[in-house]
Amino acid sequence: MAWDALRPDPDNVRLRRSLVAAIDRMWARALTEGAVRPDLTSGDFMLLLARVLRPLPGVPSGVDDPERSLAIALDGLRPGLTTPLPGRGPAADVLGGRSEVAQD
């Protein structure tokens, strides 16, 4: 509910658009350099980050180090011994970019 209220906020839209654009540029460069697997979109990357970085409820602090989950997930972005991915990669604006902007 808090997110529903925040989502259309103009400052939020502007910052999100700027963040998405920056990540999208970084991802394009990483693809060009062969640093990441070529079957992933920047939208895949953003959704994975969003999932891994969300706090996990019900786990006592001290026994969970989210940095480890993050490091494992990031290793999954590397090219090399990868398994084929299901479906199609989402566009860069999957977490809010162009669609909100169009509603401005």
Add this chain to the structure above:
Amino acid sequence: MAWDALRPDPDNVRLRRSLVAAIDRMWARALTEGAVRPDLTSGDFMLLLARVLRPLPGVPSGVDDPERSLAIALDGLRPGLTTPLPGRGPAADVLGGRSEVAQD
């Protein structure tokens, strides 16, 4: 809050303990076979799954395929070109096993 109420439920404790034990056995076998990177514990695996499989709020259905995030994260479990992980891997009961059982 729902989770706080469910957590100590005896059936929940029993099922969770059984699930954790099964995953722990599977993980031990995967380690023996060299199918997963040796610097991960089964607790790391469970926390990663819990993170990746939680529904992501605020993303329109149809643009997000959680199977893709899952496939990427699972590729991060493979041995090979891995980056060193921070901290120490959690024990298998990180998502609830022995600690709840001790309170039975």
